[in-house]
Amino acid sequence: MTEAVQNYETLKTDVASAAKAHNEPQWLVDHRVAAIDDLVDLGFPNMQRFQYSDWTLTPTDEPLEFKDSDKSLADSVPFADDRIQFVQAGQTTVAVNLPDDLKQQGVILTDLFTALHDHAELVEKYLFREIKLGEDRLTSYHAAYLNSGLFLYVPKGVVIDKPIEAYLIQDSTRKQPMVSHVLIVADNDSKFSYIQHMATVGDVANAASAAVEMVAKPNSEVHFSSLDELGENTTSYLKRRANIGDNATVDWAIGLMNDGKTVGDFDSELIGKSSKADSKVIAVTSGEQREGINNRVTNHGKRSTGFILQRGVLLKKSELVFNGIGDIIHGASGANAEQENRVLMMSNEAHGDANPILLIDENDVLAGHAASVGQVDQEQMYYLMSRGIARPTAQRMVIRGFLSAVIGAVPLPEVRQQMIDILERKLEDGQQLE
Amino acid sequence: MATLEIKDLHVEVEDEEKQTKREILTGVNLSMKTGEIHAIMGPNGTGKSTLSQTIMGQPAYHVTKGDILLNGESIIKMPVDERARKGLFLGMQYPAEIQGVTNAEFLRAAMNARRPQDNQISVMAFLKELDKNLELLDMSQEMTERYLNEGFSGGEKKRNEILQLLMIKPSFALLDEIDSGLDIDALKVVSKGVNSLRGDDFGSLIITHYQRLLNYIVPDVVHVMMGGRIVKTGDADLAQKLEDEGYAGLRDELGLDVNLVDED
Ligand SMILES: Nc1ncnc2c1ncn2[C@@H]1O[C@H](COP(=O)(O)OP(=O)(O)OP(=O)(O)O)[C@@H](O)[C@H]1O
Ligand SMILES: [Mg+2]
Numbered sequence: 001m002t003e004a005v006q007n008y009e010t011l012k013t014d015v016a017s018a019a020k021a022h023n024e025p026q027w028l029v030d031h032r033v034a035a036i037d038d039l040v041d042l043g044f045p046n047m048q049r050f051q052y053s054d055w056t057l058t059p060t061d062e063p064l065e066f067k068d069s070d071k072s073l074a075d076s077v078p079f080a081d082d083r084i085q086f087v088q089a090g091q092t093t094v095a096v097n098l099p100d101d102l103k104q105q106g107v108i109l110t111d112l113f114t115a116l117h118d119h120a121e122l123v124e125k126y127l128f129r130e131i132k133l134g135e136d137r138l139t140s141y142h143a144a145y146l147n148s149g150l151f152l153y154v155p156k157g158v159v160i161d162k163p164i165e166a167y168l169i170q171d172s173t174r175k176q177p178m179v180s181h182v183l184i185v186a187d188n189d190s191k192f193s194y195i196q197h198m199a200t201v202g203d204v205a206n207a208a209s210a211a212v213e214m215v216a217k218p219n220s221e222v223h224f225s226s227l228d229e230l231g232e233n234t235t236s237y238l239k240r241r242a243n244i245g246d247n248a249t250v251d252w253a254i255g256l257m258n259d260g261k262t263v264g265d266f267d268s269e270l271i272g273k274s275s276k277a278d279s280k281v282i283a284v285t286s287g288e289q290r291e292g293i294n295n296r297v298t299n300h301g302k303r304s305t306g307f308i309l310q311r312g313v314l315l316k317k318s319e320l321v322f323n324g325i326g327d328i329i330h331g332a333s334g335a336n337a338e339q340e341n342r343v344l345m346m347s348n349e350a351h352g353d354a355n356p357i358l359l360i361d362e363n364d365v366l367a368g369h370a371a372s373v374g375q376v377d378q379e380q381m382y383y384l385m386s387r388g389i390a391r392p393t394a395q396r397m398v399i400r401g402f403l404s405a406v407i408g409a410v411p412l413p414e415v416r417q418q419m420i421d422i423l424e425r426k427l428e429d430g431q432q433l434e
Numbered sequence: 435m436a437t438l439e440i441k442d443l444h445v446e447v448e449d450e451e452k453q454t455k456r457e458i459l460t461g462v463n464l465s466m467k468t469g470e471i472h473a474i475m476g477p478n479g480t481g482k483s484t485l486s487q488t489i490m491g492q493p494a495y496h497v498t499k500g501d502i503l504l505n506g507e508s509i510i511k512m513p514v515d516e517r518a519r520k521g522l523f524l525g526m527q528y529p530a531e532i533q534g535v536t537n538a539e540f541l542r543a544a545m546n547a548r549r550p551q552d553n554q555i556s557v558m559a560f561l562k563e564l565d566k567n568l569e570l571l572d573m574s575q576e577m578t579e580r581y582l583n584e585g586f587s588g589g590e591k592k593r594n595e596i597l598q599l600l601m602i603k604p605s606f607a608l609l610d611e612i613d614s615g616l617d618i619d620a621l622k623v624v625s626k627g628v629n630s631l632r633g634d635d636f637g638s639l640i641i642t643h644y645q646r647l648l649n650y651i652v653p654d655v656v657h658v659m660m661g662g663r664i665v666k667t668g669d670a671d672l673a674q675k676l677e678d679e680g681y682a683g684l685r686d687e688l689g690l691d692v693n694l695v696d697e698d
Contacts (some may be wrong), residue, residue: 404534
């Protein structure tokens with residue numbers, strides 16, 4: 001035990017000196033060090049019906065290091081001058097394209113570490129305020145070993161009509177964990193869509209700890225969508241949390257297309273009165289892949305409304321567990337919490353679970369849930385096949401329909417098509433063995 | 435010329451809740467060729483939809499006796515998609531809705547399914563054909579960009595069935611109550627669509643409750659089905675006679691022992 005504690009003391013000194021050498025403000029250095037203390041004490045977040053405690057998600061034997069990546073890792077990103085884009089390969093920010101008029105209105109889109117200097121006060125005010133110390137081992141590791149990310153700030157009243165695109169490329173051409181933090185602040189009355197595409201280049205086995213921390217201030221409206229496409233050799237922890245203020249709305253449309261082991265922990269905190277969250281997640285698992293998702297909406301505010309929709313497709317010998325957690329806190333009168341969790345089993349050897357969990361500590365509320373573990377809709381199959389479409393193609397069409405709640409919510413046609421293509425590839429590959 | 439022959443067809447369905455089987459078709463005989471339009475009329479619940487679904491291969495319906503031959507070849511063991519590619523089409527009474535797949539994409543997939551891999555239809559040729567048929571059916575371009583049947587009104591779904599029919603051009607179209615829920619204008623449009631395919635390479639089996647449709651699509655042969663089989667066959671005048679006299683008259687005339695729905 002003393003040996004372990006001593007190890008942690010060494011970790012603390014190592015992390016602190018790496019952070020200082022990286023010119024980080026003292027408060028962040030202190031935060032990292034405090035997070036290492038938590039690492040000692042805390043366990044992995046609880047995920048019902050899903051066992052993942054033996055995964056390598058907190059590789060403390062790999063030091064905190066800041067190293068550039070080759071910009072060519074981002075070659076596949078579709079750059080365009082007329083779009084709002086942020087591109088990061090490994091820890092290297094490859095491109096930021098923010099139109100002048102948005103800059104003039106005070107919009108900030110930049111590398112997280114640059115923001116720590118250029119927008120020190122704002123970042124200090126919001127970074128690690130929603131994803132806090134003392135939660136669990138995975139968030140602690142994340143804070144202590146943070147090595148990349150971005151900061152997006154949309155000031156009061158600013159409405160952006162084009163989606164803000166972020167491309168985050170994991171550099172797995174070398175051994176190093178991706179510990180990426182996306183901080184999004186939507187100030188009062190702002191409105192925008194943010195779309196994030198995460199992918200892996202290279203096939204070195206690595207851990208990824210990727211977080212999105214969002215504050216949606218009163219009356220703001222944020223549409224978040226993601227295409228998560230981390231590689232087969234990446235073991236990933238995805239943490240996404242939003243604090244949603246009075247009358248604010250946050251929509252999540254999360255497309256989990258990772259090829260590797262994944263645990264996702266998503267939180268919508270409906271803090272404000274009449275706040276709204278719509279948390280949609282789709283996932284496709286294949287091979288021996290294992291994936292567990294907690295999708296939690298917590299109603300704190302009066303008349304707050306939370307929807308959870310999760311849909312998954314399981315191929316081959318994969319495992320996928322969806323926990324939908326609707327938590328209504330005492331005092332949230334007039335709150336509404338609805339959820340639907342469904343998985344489609346495309347193979348007898350797959351293991352799927354759709355698990356609704358309602359925790360209600362208030363009388364005056366509406367809550368409901370639906371869940372199913374089933375097969376492809378036979379009536380739809382029959383209809384398509386009656387037009388001559390062969391069974392495998394028909395199946396892929398029906399599945400695409402089953403997942404369309406998220407695909408349809410992706411604001412960029414190009415990314416939507418990418419999601420469809422990845423889906424088709426995964427399904428075709430998974431169907432071959434049947 | 436293509437042929438479709440139904441020989442002494444007996445069909446059962448299984449009631450999954452009660453675990454019982456029930457015979458619905460009790461020996462149907464019917465032969466048709468391309469170039470002909472046949473109509474089937476008959477009281478509710480007599481097995482008309484069952485017949486069309488069985489020809490198409492809906493898995494809930496089990497053939498216990500008899501056969502179905504398409505161009506002399508038995509199809510009762512064939513999967514649904516293969517029957518379709520061999521030339522059968524079923525315009526359904528209740529078409530399914532499929533999210534996430536646009537109507538246009540679906541139509542192209544259906545057309546390509548019956549073409550060889552190395553001779554898929556080009557985008558240009560597809561759009562040209564689509565535009566032509568949309569115009570014929572008085573449908574907007576927008577309908578083809580929507581998800582397949584999703585949120586379509588009853589009439590729009592029916593029109594969409596006919597659009598598929600015109601794009602796919604099967605040898606035999608089984609049309610199950612294609613007129614139900616249509617307003618007068620839509621009825622004319624749908625009839626125009628079907629009539630546009632009339633010719634030596636096309637045959638149709640039209641299920642309807644109303645003589646009115648048959649004024650627009652004049653059948654060569656009319657069959658009456660009762661109690662799970664065809665009890666009388668005649669020309670277009672038979673439909674008119676039924677319209678005037680109802681099924682009870684015919685049943686009594688033929689001395690049949692079947693219950694009609696409105697009697698119990
Ligand atoms: N899948 C099924 N499962 C159970 N019973 C069925 C099924 N399909 C048909 N039936 C029963 O078989 C009988 C014939 O039904 P069918 O739909 O073929 O009648 P129909 O002649 O088309 O009637 P309608 O004019 O009302 O459309 C009915 O009693 C119906 O309830
Ligand atoms: Mg019917």
